[in-house]
Amino acid sequence: EAGVAQSPRYKIIEKRQSVAFWCNPISGHATLYWYQQILGQGPKLLIQFQNNGVVDDSQLPKDRFSAERLKGVDSTLKIQPAKLEDSAVYLCASSSGTGLVYEQYFGPGTRLTVT
Amino acid sequence: KQEVTQIPAALSVPEGENLVLNCSFTDSAIYNLQWFRQDPGKGLTSLLLIQSSQREQTSGRLNASLDKSSGRSTLYIAASQPGDSATYLCAVTTGGSARQLTFGSGTQLTVLP
Numbered sequence: 001e002a003g004v005a006q007s008p009r010y011k012i013i014e015k016r017q018s019v020a021f022w023c024n025p026i027s028g029h030a031t032l033y034w035y036q037q038i039l040g041q042g043p044k045l046l047i048q049f050q051n052n053g054v055v056d057d058s059q060l061p062k063d064r065f066s067a068e069r070l071k072g073v074d075s076t077l078k079i080q081p082a083k084l085e086d087s088a089v090y091l092c093a094s095s096s097g098t099g100l101v102y103e104q105y106f107g108p109g110t111r112l113t114v115t
Numbered sequence: 116k117q118e119v120t121q122i123p124a125a126l127s128v129p130e131g132e133n134l135v136l137n138c139s140f141t142d143s144a145i146y147n148l149q150w151f152r153q154d155p156g157k158g159l160t161s162l163l164l165i166q167s168s169q170r171e172q173t174s175g176r177l178n179a180s181l182d183k184s185s186g187r188s189t190l191y192i193a194a195s196q197p198g199d200s201a202t203y204l205c206a207v208t209t210g211g212s213a214r215q216l217t218f219g220s221g222t223q224l225t226v227l228p
Contacts, residue, residue: 043216048213056215102214103164106151
């Protein structure tokens with residue numbers, strides 16, 4: 001079974017530029033998550049999708065961040081315009097959302113550096 | 116609001132030592148608790164998942180315990196090796212239909228040869 005795929009793996013941009021990240025979850029997983037992990041901290045949930053609907057985006061800075069999940073499969077996370085404090089690893093995870101054992105599976109992440 | 120704390124933030128031990136990493140959480144209404152490993156520049160690797168009804172889980176040299184009533188979990192690593200050097204993250208699953216993970220800040224482990 002293929003895991004969660006993310007691209008690009010690394011991105012360096014200047015502040016005020018825009019950037020987009022892509023995630024392909026495990027086949028059949030209805031729930032998809034985007035996390036932001038700042039150096040030295042644990043991942044923080046940005047947005048959670050159930051199929052193509054948003055379940056929780058309470059911690060997403062909506063003035064600059066946006067995310068979509070078209071057709072309930074792939075997802076993109078966009079930052080526009082980027083700030084220095086957006087430098088972090090952006091992790092995508094997916095879950096089947098069913099069964100007694102609930103588990104999220106993580107992708108390798110995208111490391112963003114804003115200069 | 117659920118908060119997860121991990122102590123210590125960093126730990127350095129000589130090879131072969133047994134060690135314990137600690138995790139505490141403020142809200143005992145959890146579905147499960149997971150321990151993850153994260154290598155520099157990499158994603159998260161799930162090590163152990165303990166359901167709320169369980170007390171412990173074991174995988175090889177790793178043993179994780181859960182005391183839900185006191186809001187605590189420990190990860191025990193036996194006979195540590197340099198390859199165990201990584202950051203270890205604890206996370207709890209909470210929520211109703213929209214289940215979510217809340218992470219601690221991690222313990223950075225260095226095992227010296």
